[in-house]
Amino acid sequence: MSRHVRIDLPDPCLVVLVGAAGSGKSTFAARHFRDGDVLSSDAYRESISGDAADQRATGRAFAALHRDVRERLAAGRLTVVDATSVTARGRASLVRIARIAGVPAIAIVLAPPAEVVLARNAGRSGRTVPASVVLRHLADLERSRRGAGIEAEGFASVTVLGGPDGDRADDVAVLVGGRTSPRA
Numbered sequence: 001m002s003r004h005v006r007i008d009l010p011d012p013c014l015v016v017l018v019g020a021a022g023s024g025k026s027t028f029a030a031r032h033f034r035d036g037d038v039l040s041s042d043a044y045r046e047s048i049s050g051d052a053a054d055q056r057a058t059g060r061a062f063a064a065l066h067r068d069v070r071e072r073l074a075a076g077r078l079t080v081v082d083a084t085s086v087t088a089r090g091r092a093s094l095v096r097i098a099r100i101a102g103v104p105a106i107a108i109v110l111a112p113p114a115e116v117v118l119a120r121n122a123g124r125s126g127r128t129v130p131a132s133v134v135l136r137h138l139a140d141l142e143r144s145r146r147g148a149g150i151e152a153e154g155f156a157s158v159t160v161l162g163g164p165d166g167d168r169a170d171d172v173a174v175l176v177g178g179r180t181s182p183r184a
Contacts, residue, residue, distance in 0.1 A: 009177070015033075018141070021121055023110040024112065028108070029082045031172075032172070070097055
């Protein structure tokens with residue numbers, strides 16, 4: 001049984017999508033946000049090295065992504081980061097950038113069950129992430145959600161989407177500045 005979830009986002013804000021590879025972050029972003037508002041770590045790696053999976057390009061990719069996040073927030077633009085962000089360390093720099101820009105950071109955690117994530121990852125056309133990496137992402141995310149967890153990291157709000165099949169993108173309404181998202 002699905003549930004309807006409503007996420008109200010201020011405009012501007014920084015939205016940090018959090019979840020393991022295969023959790024549905026890119027699908028969620030494509031469903032609810034304009035392409036130009038989404039900064040994907042995979043796209044930055046591909047731009048830098050020609051291969052979205054090239055982990056050697058990760059440092060340069062995130063330096064460029066963070067630069068662009070700062071520029072967009074300074075210009076008062078909604079910005080969505082599509083990266084795993086499953087560790088507190090990975091999220092901290094984004095929260096700090098938003099705070100400096102004077103805009104709220106919002107976390108949307110995609111946390112379907114492990115078997116759903118692993119099946120989605122295995123069924124991807126094109127690039128799949130090794131199952132061992134996906135399992136590490138899932139473990140990192142679980143650690144992040146313990147205790148005060150992500151809620152204590154400085155996010156203005158945290159929404160966790162889960163459920164037995166994972167919340168489907170069409171079960172979620174995203175409003176930006178009181179308006180329905182452009183992809184709804």
